[in-house]
Amino acid sequence: MDEKFRILIAKPGLDGHDRGAKVVARALMDAGMEVIYTGLRQTVDSIINTAIQEDVDLIALSILSGAHLSVCERLFKKMRDMGMDVPVVVGGIIPEEDVEELKKMGVKEVFGPGTSIKRIVEELKRIIVERRRRGE
């Protein structure tokens, strides 16, 4: 059975910098994962739709605009309403004091500036493997 990991990398909201998201996308491909990249300025609805159609194992949001709390709040509310249970991680410029709040909402992991690629790959693998194990 093919155990390929599928990751959605999405950039919600209005910030226009996606170098970080692209670096992570390439790194995940190099780690053997299938990466679906939505590009800039995605709405919560479009991210959820993409995650459904692509049947991804994990949603990775890249947010540099400061809108992380409101984006995640809307995303998780919508996912709960739809009965969707896909792990979400966030990367970008996230103030220390918001990390706890994001995790309380359900974000599995927050990756700030300076996080090594190696750590991101390992964490994502851990999260997905754990989820698959629970599903079995």
Add this chain to the structure above:
Amino acid sequence: MNDVERNMEISKLLSDVEKEPKKYHEFLRKIDIDELCKVDIIGVFGSSGSGKSSLIGKLAKLYRDEEKKVGIIAIDPTSSKSGGAFLGDRIRMRDLFEDHGVFIRSVSEKNTGLGLNSSIFSMVFILASNGFEKIFVETVGSGQTSVDITSLCDLSLLVISPGSGDEIQFMKAGGIEQADILVLNKSDLPEFEFLELELRNAMIQKRTVRVSTIKNENVDLLKDEIEVLLSKRKKSVGYCREKMKKRLKKHVELILFENLRKVLSSIEFDLSRYDVEMLRSRIVEDLYFMVKNEKGG
């Protein structure tokens, strides 16, 4: 069941057939050939950057205006180094992201070198039997490699854009001869006239449509051409069964091919343990074996 719930279910089915071919068996038996034939399967190939995804996005929008449901299978290359993939086709179709009547699935080619793999067939059939009326299959294919997508699809488009070579390139065997319609994209660029000139010089006698996807020019004309050709084909006697036979035949070939590759990459068949001399004699022995078999000896 609402559209979202239905899409969730379809999505799981697609994953199932990609991961676990056995699950596909039951489904395959139930396919009604005449029902399947009501769905139009349109292949789109051409070199990277020619504008396939953007074009599909625009065509899909036109079909959505007629309230037809559209399925899109977008195939991108798999890394031969890591086995991973960067699937970036749907980024060109962002106008469709919030529309539940369009289902886009990105798939990696799995290094078959053919632009598709056996699970693509299953995926297309699943979309077709779940209410999608127009299905686009987009794949890599430089135009020189064999284009196996044509046996899966009712109709195939080759997308060419300026800068893709001179008349000699267009005379080579491959994509051009297999495509039903040549789509000359990026007609908004100044170099476009050279593309038309080179094609004329190569004496290509094919249905050709000039479009500018970015300016959304002539995409409606292309859609009309597609529809005319499709309805003509589907009206011809025995088309549906014959097409299905071709599809199943190609499907079987791909499965055999993939299994053979699995054998070749298994430890039992590891040729790296041989040295140069052993490999040389192996070639001669295997060639001898092949020739002997051909002679029926």
